Amino acid sequence: MVGITKGERVFLIFNYLFMSLLVIIMIFPFWYLIMGSLSDAKLAAGGGLFLLPEGFSLDSYTAILQNSSFLSGFKTTVITTLAGTFLGTFFTATTAYAISKKRLRGAKLFSFLILFTMLFNGGLIPNYLLIKELGMMNTLWALILPNAISAFNIFVMTSFFRGIPDTLEEAAKIDGANDLTIFFRIVLPLSKPVLATIGLFIAVFYWNEFFSTVLYITDKEKWQLQAVLRDLISNTSQVLQSSGTTIGFQKNISESTVRMAAIIVSTVPILIVYPFLQKHFAKGAMIGSIKG
């Protein structure tokens, strides 16, 4: 290795400084919200830098976790996330496995039909009218089904399945296994990494989904968490009212501390799955696999 020049050393130092600064800028908003939400509302009034909490109070969290619409939103989102992730991952896998077999008659046509949905779609209004015509308005199905299978995920899985050696399938066929047995007993167990990747991405999608509620749900008990959160963020006073207090009275909460606490509570589940997600996503992000 040839020694590095002076210019390069300066560059390296600046590079490390720049990256450290970037990390701080990326963490700061979340740090700020955590510290702010833990603050005593009276001391925190008027804002601040919140490098550390101003005083200490968990009352904002208590108020959020006792809020009935927040809890029902949590419940709806857990249901839609579990159902959507299971259905989505499973049927993405079945579809991808079938089109990964080049010997299958029509595989090319089916791949094209799937690819085409990435290039062109009906758009907002026709999708909305479809849900209406299917009688799914105001049901959890409207939150689960329209987004369960995506073309992109199918292609990621297809390319994974193509990497499984054919000899495994041939050996199983000699032992008298049919395609269903091969898929369930051999291919699925071998595909745990890609199933986990796609499953986690689908789960995060459902956890973050907001607009389906705006479009399809009128009953407030069926709102997804993000919709409830949106409502809380733009209209915090209702939490204060429902927890039987006005600002700065009895409890140490204010509109801004409650808003911060709501944001943090909704982000925590993402932070919990994030390390698992990170383990897998380098594979999932390989866009080069969009080849029919």
Next chain:
Amino acid sequence: MVVRDRIGVKNVELQKEQRLSTGVKIKTKRSIWKDFSRDRYLYLLLLPGLIYLFVFKYLPMYGIVIAFKDYNIITGIMNSPWVGLEQFERLFRTPDFSQIFFNTLIISGLKLLVGFPAPIILALLLNELRHMAFKRFTQSIIYLPHFVSWVIFAGIIMTFLNPVDGLFNHIIKGFGGEPISFLTSKEHFRSILVISDVYKEMGWGTIIYLAAMTGVNPDLYEASRMDGANKFKQMWHVTLPSIRPVILIMLILSLGNILEAGFLQIYLLYSPLVYDVADVIDTYVYRRGIQEANYSLATAAGLFKSLIALVLIVTANKIVKKSGQEGLW
């Protein structure tokens, strides 16, 4: 005699050919059925996915016909009267529409201008970090905002930019300035959209380039070093050319999305005060279609957008393929 023989031979050959060709035909027909029955379980696995695609992706495409009708919820899609291109004429006559189209292009164009090179530069810089633990730590932090929902992000933006107790105005007041109501200001709104979008997505955007950079042959760096290239020259002459195919593919994708100005982000942050600078095709479709039940007009606006996107992505892909690079399909 010779002639007859020849004819005879020809006849035999002809018959042979016919027999052969019919034989082949029968064989292919049989093997189609054979293939179908051999792969019946694969078709069974495919079936739910196909039904799903048909119902949730292709039926809405059929629903586009209401852009050419005067759709009425009572008469339904089938029985509503055809009106030809009247909805499109109405749309283009709307005085706001040119403004909305312009907003869409300018917001999305600014996002592309800043947001497209940002991850490439960031990936080049990350690629130069030799301290692996620090590199991994930096990566995990800058990927994170991508997984946080726009609802939460909008909440964060509103908290920071709040005119009363937001951090930014706290700082402005600290310097003796007047607090600014950023989100209702026509002057600042687009910058907020661009900055927050780049902030949220640039880290995640590096992942694809970093993956491509790990594939660069280390011998190339060695050789260029021998030739006296320094780090910057290596970045410019080795790393960048090696990841060019990926950059091109990402560019095709971005061009196909040039009319996607970021519906959710705008919807969550805008207000009537900034409609002039922030209203884009998607928000217009939502307001006219869902809120005002102007289904046909809104569908026409949506179709106008998706057709342009389709043409753009197909053209971009063709150009890339013609230049000898691998396209998207």
